[in-house]
Amino acid sequence: MNMTQTPPPPPPHSRKQCRRDRDRLSLIPIMGRRPCCSKEGVKRGPWTAQEDKLLADYIRAHGEGKWSSVSKQAGLKRCGKSCRLRWLNYLRPNIKRGNITQDEEDLIIRLHKLLGNRWSLIAGRIPGRTDNEIKNYWNSNLCKKPLPNNFVHCRPSKEASSDPQQLSKAEDKLSNLPKYNNQNAESECSEGSLSSSSSATTREEEDYSSHDLWMNFYTREISLSQFLDTDFSNLSNVFAEVIVGGYSSTKAMHDVEADFGAQMAVFTDLADEWIM
DNA sequence: AAAGCCGCCAACCGCTCCTCG
DNA sequence: GCGAGGAGCGGTTGGCGGCTT
Numbered sequence: 210m211n212m213t214q215t216p217p218p219p220p221p222h223s224r225k226q227c228r229r230d231r232d233r234l235s236l237i238p239i240m241g242r243r244p245c246c247s248k249e250g251v252k253r254g255p256w257t258a259q260e261d262k263l264l265a266d267y268i269r270a271h272g273e274g275k276w277s278s279v280s281k282q283a284g285l286k287r288c289g290k291s292c293r294l295r296w297l298n299y300l301r302p303n304i305k306r307g308n309i310t311q312d313e314e315d316l317i318i319r320l321h322k323l324l325g326n327r328w329s330l331i332a333g334r335i336p337g338r339t340d341n342e343i344k345n346y347w348n349s350n351l352c353k354k355p356l357p358n359n360f361v362h363c364r365p366s367k368e369a370s371s372d373p374q375q376l377s378k379a380e381d382k383l384s385n386l387p388k389y390n391n392q393n394a395e396s397e398c399s400e401g402s403l404s405s406s407s408s409a410t411t412r413e414e415e416d417y418s419s420h421d422l423w424m425n426f427y428t429r430e431i432s433l434s435q436f437l438d439t440d441f442s443n444l445s446n447v448f449a450e451v452i453v454g455g456y457s458s459t460k461a462m463h464d465v466e467a468d469f470g471a472q473m474a475v476f477t478d479l480a481d482e483w484i485m
Numbered sequence: 486a487a488a489g490c491c492g493c494c495a496a497c498c499g500c501t502c503c504t505c506g
Numbered sequence: 507g508c509g510a511g512g513a514g515c516g517g518t519t520g521g522c523g524g525c526t527t
Contacts, residue, residue, distance in 0.1 A: 255521085277512065293513075295494065329515060344516075345494050435498070 252286040256295055260285055263290055265300045297341045305337025309346050317343055318351060 267283035268338075273296065276289035285292060298304075309317070313335055320331040326338035328347075335343065 253497075275512085288497095289512080290498090291496075297514095298495075340515075342496075348517095349493055453509065461520095 252290050253291070256299075260287070261295070261300055264295060268296055268300075294341075298341045303337055304339065309338075309350075314346075314351070315339065317347065321347065321351075 263283045264279070265283055267279060271279075271282070276293040278289075279285070279292045280287045280289055283292075287295075316335055317331060320334055324330050326344075328344040332338055332340040332343050
């Protein structure tokens with residue numbers, strides 16, 4: 210029996226408790242995690258301005274993708290994941306800095322109600338904001354905040370978002386709407402996160418117009434009556450284009466379906482609210 | 486003034502999904 | 507069909523600054 214060996218500390222009850230213990234006992238930081246890259250010499254921690262420049266210059270010259278090779282090619286001693294995260298959350302063009310606006314917060318709440326903790330999907334609907342930013346904002350602000358209308362906001366199940374009954378209800382409502390007229394959907398606002406190519410074709414322009422129409426309604430830049438004063442005869446295609454237009458072609462189909470359901474449900478939600 | 490506590494957020498980790506050979 | 511490797515996602519952690527006691 211080894212009497213000198215101290216037993217391992219019991220697992221912390223919570224992060225806060227853990228931190229309190231650490232501070233009180235002046236323990237070294239708890240570093241139980243293994244690094245994601247087993248490679249020796251891979252740098253971790255905060256990025257320096259020089260690293261940012263190297264990464265940004267490389268991606269501007271060669272484009273995104275092949276993250277595992279980016280670090281080598283760009284002369285960075287970082288793992289590919291770290292490069293990707295840094296680019297997506299900080300260096301990427303069109304990243305919106307500063308506080309979340311009230312409109313954005315409303316949007317986050319609504320989307321979270323429908324989609325749950327699917328931060329990337331939510332971020333895809335809020336131009337200039339990243340999934341990490343929205344997730345942090347939710348966990349540090351909205352999760353504690355009392356929300357109206359019985360919003361469920363602390364980690365609901367993923368399945369809660371794509372209720373087929375809700376979707377069916379929305380589709381019933383939409384089937385009675387007037388016709389869609391593409392001319393009403395002239396894009397005036399910027400394309401935000403959706404625009405990834407400078408060589409937009411006519412088809413792409415149509416997608417973005419659909420998206421703009423939707424976003425204008427969604428962000429209440431146009432009224433319900435203006436929104437309804439359009440031709441929705443081709444509704445499914447319109448909304449499908451809106452959704453697919455925001456994603457890469459490799460996006461999992463169930464995500465597209467879930468998002469389609471979510472947009473329909475949001476529409477029903479807003480319409481009910483505005484009609485009343 | 487100093488120690489402890491708390492909140493924010495950038496960054497990391499592990500898991501899952503996707504693609505390709 | 508299967509396995510390996512890459513990419514993406516959500517949960518979690520650590521550092522730091524501000525606030526409280």
